[in-house]
Amino acid sequence: xxxxxxxxxxxxxxxxxxxxxxxxxxxxxxxxxxxxxxxxxxxxxxxxxxxxxxxxxxxxxxxxxxxxxxxxxxxxxxxxxxxxxxxxxxxxxxxxxxxxxxxxxxxxxxxxxxxxxxxxxxxxxxxxxxxxxxxxxxxxxxxxxxxxxxxxxxxxxxxxxxxxxxxxxxxxxxxxxxxxxxxxxxxxx
Amino acid sequence: xxxxxxxxxxxxxxxxxxxxxxxxxxxxxxxxxxxxxxxxxxxxxxxxxxxxxxxxxxxxxxxxxxxxxxxxxxxxxxxxxxxxxxxxxxxxxxxxxxxxxxxxxxxxxxxxxxxxxxxxxxxxxxxxxxxxxxxxxxxxxxxxxxxxxxxxxxxxxxxxxxxxxxxxxxxxxxxxxxxxxxxxxxxxx
Amino acid sequence: xxxxxxxxxxxxxxxxxxxxxxxxxxxxxxxxxxxxxxxxxxxxxxxxxxxxxxxxxxxxxxxxxxxxxxxxxxxxxxxxxxxxxxxxxxxxxxxxxxxxxxxxxxxxxxxxxxxxxxxxxxxxxxxxxxxxxxxxxxxxxxxxxxxxxxxxxxxxxxxxxxxxxxxxxxxxxxxxxxxxxxxxxxxxx
Amino acid sequence: xxxxxxxxxxxxxxxxxxxxxxxxxxxxxxxxxxxxxxxxxxxxxxxxxxxxxxxxxxxxxxxxxxxxxxxxxxxxxxxxxxxxxxxxxxxxxxxxxxxxxxxxxxxxxxxxxxxxxxxxxxxxxxxxxxxxxxxxxxxxxxxxxxxxxxxxxxxxxxxxxxxxxxxxxxxxxxxxxxxxxxxxxxxxx
DNA sequence: TATGAATGAGTTTTCATTCAT
DNA sequence: CATGAATGAAAACTCATTCAT
Numbered sequence: 001x002x003x004x005x006x007x008x009x010x011x012x013x014x015x016x017x018x019x020x021x022x023x024x025x026x027x028x029x030x031x032x033x034x035x036x037x038x039x040x041x042x043x044x045x046x047x048x049x050x051x052x053x054x055x056x057x058x059x060x061x062x063x064x065x066x067x068x069x070x071x072x073x074x075x076x077x078x079x080x081x082x083x084x085x086x087x088x089x090x091x092x093x094x095x096x097x098x099x100x101x102x103x104x105x106x107x108x109x110x111x112x113x114x115x116x117x118x119x120x121x122x123x124x125x126x127x128x129x130x131x132x133x134x135x136x137x138x139x140x141x142x143x144x145x146x147x148x149x150x151x152x153x154x155x156x157x158x159x160x161x162x163x164x165x166x167x168x169x170x171x172x173x174x175x176x177x178x179x180x181x182x183x184x185x186x187x188x189x
Numbered sequence: 190x191x192x193x194x195x196x197x198x199x200x201x202x203x204x205x206x207x208x209x210x211x212x213x214x215x216x217x218x219x220x221x222x223x224x225x226x227x228x229x230x231x232x233x234x235x236x237x238x239x240x241x242x243x244x245x246x247x248x249x250x251x252x253x254x255x256x257x258x259x260x261x262x263x264x265x266x267x268x269x270x271x272x273x274x275x276x277x278x279x280x281x282x283x284x285x286x287x288x289x290x291x292x293x294x295x296x297x298x299x300x301x302x303x304x305x306x307x308x309x310x311x312x313x314x315x316x317x318x319x320x321x322x323x324x325x326x327x328x329x330x331x332x333x334x335x336x337x338x339x340x341x342x343x344x345x346x347x348x349x350x351x352x353x354x355x356x357x358x359x360x361x362x363x364x365x366x367x368x369x370x371x372x373x374x375x376x377x378x
Numbered sequence: 379x380x381x382x383x384x385x386x387x388x389x390x391x392x393x394x395x396x397x398x399x400x401x402x403x404x405x406x407x408x409x410x411x412x413x414x415x416x417x418x419x420x421x422x423x424x425x426x427x428x429x430x431x432x433x434x435x436x437x438x439x440x441x442x443x444x445x446x447x448x449x450x451x452x453x454x455x456x457x458x459x460x461x462x463x464x465x466x467x468x469x470x471x472x473x474x475x476x477x478x479x480x481x482x483x484x485x486x487x488x489x490x491x492x493x494x495x496x497x498x499x500x501x502x503x504x505x506x507x508x509x510x511x512x513x514x515x516x517x518x519x520x521x522x523x524x525x526x527x528x529x530x531x532x533x534x535x536x537x538x539x540x541x542x543x544x545x546x547x548x549x550x551x552x553x554x555x556x557x558x559x560x561x562x563x564x565x566x567x
Numbered sequence: 568x569x570x571x572x573x574x575x576x577x578x579x580x581x582x583x584x585x586x587x588x589x590x591x592x593x594x595x596x597x598x599x600x601x602x603x604x605x606x607x608x609x610x611x612x613x614x615x616x617x618x619x620x621x622x623x624x625x626x627x628x629x630x631x632x633x634x635x636x637x638x639x640x641x642x643x644x645x646x647x648x649x650x651x652x653x654x655x656x657x658x659x660x661x662x663x664x665x666x667x668x669x670x671x672x673x674x675x676x677x678x679x680x681x682x683x684x685x686x687x688x689x690x691x692x693x694x695x696x697x698x699x700x701x702x703x704x705x706x707x708x709x710x711x712x713x714x715x716x717x718x719x720x721x722x723x724x725x726x727x728x729x730x731x732x733x734x735x736x737x738x739x740x741x742x743x744x745x746x747x748x749x750x751x752x753x754x755x756x
Numbered sequence: 757t758a759t760g761a762a763t764g765a766g767t768t769t770t771c772a773t774t775c776a777t
Numbered sequence: 778c779a780t781g782a783a784t785g786a787a788a789a790c791t792c793a794t795t796c797a798t
Contacts (some may be wrong), residue, residue, distance in 0.1 A: 005757085005758090005759090006758065006759085022214055023215065023351055024213045024214070024216070025213070025216070026212060026213055026214075026215035026216030027213070027214070027215030027216075027293075029791090029792070029793085030792075030793065030794090031791090031792070032795090039759080040758065040759045040760065041759085041760090041762075041793095041794095042757055042758075042759055042761090042794085042795080042796090043757085043759065045793095045794075045795085046757070046758075047278065050793075050794075051794090052373045066303075071283075080765070085795065086192055104216075107298065117288060142377060143376065143377055144376065144377065145367075145370075145373065145374070145375055145376060145377060145378045146378075147378065148366060148369065148370055148375065149366075151355050151356055152352075152356070152367075152370065153370070153375045154356075155352050155355055156349070156352055156354055156370050156371075156375065157375065159348060159349070159351060159353070160345070160348070160353040162348060162351060163345055164344055164348070165341055165344075166340050166344060167338065167341070177337060177338075177341055178345070180336075180337065180340075181334075181337055181341065181342070181345050182345075182375055183372065183373070183374050183375055183376040184334065184374040184376055185334070185370070185371065185372050185374030185376075186312040186333055186334055186335065186337065186342045186345065186346065186371055186372055186374075187332065187334060187372040187373055187374075187375040188332055188333065188334060189334045189335070189336065190777065191775085191776070191780055191782045191783090192774095192775055192776050192777070192781070192782045193782080194781095194782070194783090195768070195775080195782080195783065195784095218766095218767070218768090219767080219768065220766090220768095220796070228783065228784080229783065229784045229785070230768090230784090230785095231769085231770080231771090231783080231784055231785075231786095232782080232783055234769070234770080234785075235781090235782065238769095239768080239769075240769095242769070278776080294765095315759090325795095362758095365796025377780060380758095380759055380762090380796085380797070380798065381760070381761045381762060381796055382758025382761080382798080383760095383761070383762090383765095384762065389616065392744055399727055402591045402592070402593055402594070403593075403594070404590065404591055404593035405592070405593030405594075405671075405760065406593070406595035407787095407788070407790095408761045408788080408789065408790090409787085409789095410668065411790075414757080416762065417761095417762065417763080418764070419762045419763090419764095420762080420764075420765095420788095420790080420791080420792090421570065421761080422763055423729055423790070424689075424760095424762075424789080425759065426579070426789075427572075427790095428789075429788095430787070430792095436688065439727075449782095459676070466778050474793075481614045482594075482726065498592055503764055520755060520785080521754065521755055522754065522755065523633065523752070523754060523755060523756045524746075524752055524756070525747075525756065526747065526748055527734065529733050529734055530633075530730075530734070530744055531735070531748070531753045533730045533731055533732075533733060534727070534730055534745070534748050534753065535725070537726060537729060537731070537754070538723070538726070539637075540729065541722045541723055541724060541726040543722075543724070543786095544718050544722055545716065545718055545719070548698075550705075555715060555716075555719055556638040556719075556723070557639060558715065558751055559712075559715055559720070559752070560721065560752065561722050561752050561754040562712065562722075562752040563710065563712070563749065563750050563751040563752030563754075563755055563789090564712055564715065564720045564723065564749055564750055564752075565712060565750040566709060566710055566711065566712060566725065567750055572778085573779065573780085575778090595770070596770090596772085597771075597772065597773085598770095598771070598772090606779070606780080607779065607780045607781070608772095608773095608781095609773085609774080609775090609779075609780055609781075609782090610778085610779055610780065610782085612772095612773075612774085615773075617773075618772065618773090666783090740791065749783075
């Protein structure tokens with residue numbers, strides 16, 4: 001039996017996510033990572049062959065979460081579904097910012113990273129399809145303002161995710177407020 | 190007298206902005222910068238004493254632009270002012286993303302960088318004040334939905350800047366569309 | 379565990395001292411240092427964060443040696459003490475030259491260097507006090523020429539350290555000779 | 568006619584000497600030098616082909632001064648001559664410290680520097696011979712303590728030059744005091 | 757397996773020197 | 778001649794990755 005385990009893969013990916021959000025892809029350094037874990041820097045290489053694999057694995061895991069939650073949503077009523085989907089996205093708000101750096105991952109040195117990236121791209125498409133389907137239904141059901149092109153409506157909806165929650169409202173409440181604003185607008189009611 | 194300039198300060202800052210947006214603060218490297226200019230890497234040091242000074246100067250210049258445009262707006266009618274202000278912000282859309290890294294600038298080695306950063310912070314406050322004043326007026330004039338807290342309305346408004354313009358509409362048109370969505374909502378009119 | 383050390387901290391400081399004496403503060407380069415050790419240049423940074431820390435640590439260690447030896451001297455008879463103190467100083471003759479560059483150390487980037495420098499300055503004061511006390515006693519006991527100001531006597535005494543030992547006499551003998559010359563003069567006996 | 572002269576060769580060498588004493592050979596930088604003169608850095612190259620030529624020329628000039636003064640001394644009475652020679656050396660006290668770095672001059676790139684260095688070495692020998700001759704005469708005339716080897720007496724004499732003049736006495740007075748101490752010693756008269 | 761230590765490739769920065777006006 | 782600007786070579790320092798225990 002060797003020494004006791006230094007840190008789990010999951011702990012590693014948790015810290016990775018946190019540091020990636022704080023410092024960005026290029027500012028994410030392994031010294032920082034190991035400094036925020038219990039073991040030695042070199043132990044990281046027991047789990048992943050290089051930095052890009054870690055980043056890719058981290059992003060994949062985040063994406064899996066979003067995918068799972070998003071696909072669990074009941075899509076019977078498309079407007080309710082959109083409200084719930086927004087909540088999901090807000091719960092995993094980081095994923096938007098995080099995945100923005102996905103293209104920086106260097107897949108040249110690692111098949112694993114390449115595979116993870118492939119998964120992420122597929123998932124992206126899946127999510128986008130889900131979203132577009134719901135929006136088309138919403139439009140067909142006459143729930144959307146016809147004078148605004150659908151892509152713009154979708155873009156604004158999706159961009160809501162990054163609105164800073166300055167009042168620190170709990171996510172469900174925050175989600176409702178944003179959805180209300182998106183649907184009804186900021187103007188006089 | 191002397192040899193003629195390899196590149197101007199302005200060209201340098203233009204490239205800096207571009208690279209900063211593409212690679213982020215930590216991914217911004219002088220090798221990249223000089224590679225995108227005509228001269229040698231060491232020539233950069235004729236203009237700025239170190240990397241942080243370059244970044245700070247770049248951000249300051251961007252901020253000056255925004256400040257100038259924003260303060261030129263006619264504030265007689267606050268709703269029109271808000272529409273025009275949004276256009277300004279969209280024209281300078283990068284500034285939001287760019288200045289997000291301002292806090293990473295290391296001012297320990299450079300008074301110039303520290304001064305620039307100070308300017309940026311002051312400008313931030315100025316812009317915020319302008320925005321809040323307009324919103325308070327808009328609210329007092331009964332133009333805003335009273336069931337949504339003002340900070341949320343402001344937050345969503347400001348966050349519109351980062352909405353990706355997927356249809357590549359010209360900025361004035363794009364601005365009008367976003368403003369319309371923000372004010373009137375995506376829902377049935 | 380881990381690979382075995384390329385060189386010890388002590389070896390590093392030994393070489394540092396040697397190179398510092400040969401090339402001076404500004405001529406002391408890490409390339410030179412690593413070239414005189416067994417490992418790679420970057421390995422040096424495992425021990426010290428930057429060049430100034432190395433120089434400061436080196437000077438501190440030298441000063442500690444002198445301080446230890448100087449404070450171990452029996453001060454019952456002040457003239458004998460002065461003779462022995464001279465021997466100590468001659469044994470550590472380099473320290474005079476070495477510490478002459480102490481003020482060049484840049485402490486802005488390193489707390490460790492600043493602390494070491496502080497230690498050195500304190501030690502300087504301690505040594506100076508010891509010396510002055512012995513000289514005052516020597517004067518009071520009527521052992522010194524009253525027509526020469528005490529500071530001059532001290533200055534000449536201390537400056538003896540740097541007299542080049544051209545005949546390569548062993549230190550104790552060399553010390554006795556210098557002391558004799560200092561006390562009795564070069565003139566006809 | 569071109570522009571008016573930026574600085575003279577003599578001014579250049581004066582500053583060089585000053586900076587060389589303050590920063591040492593390796594710390595002597597041309598940016599520093601031009602910063603302490605009225606013209607541009609590149610103007611230096613109108614006078615000297617490279618850094619080492621400047622340093623060599625500076626040292627040569629200092630040496631010439633010492634040589635001229637030393638050879639002007641009346642050597643009728645050797646003890647008086649030694650006293651006067653000490654005064655000369657004290658007047659030009661820097662030369663000792665300055666020339667200590669002469670061996671660091673890189674003569675590979677410059678014949679001029681090589682020639683200057685050659686001159687310096689010859690002058691060194693000349694001065695040494697003068698000194699030794701005087702000392703031998705002093706010994707033969709029975710003016711020196713026979714129990715101390717001549718090289719030691721000479722070494723101590725010469726080393727007096729570097730004694731710090733803490734009381735800031737005028738050089739003639741300072742010289743007398745040092746000579747007195749050297750000849751008669753610090754001990755009870 | 758876990759890790760402390762080593763390291764080379766790459767980055768920032770400095771500086772003597774050259775160039776062109 | 779004087780100079781402002783350019784520049785390559787070299788120095789300090791960083792960091793992902795490897796090695797050996």
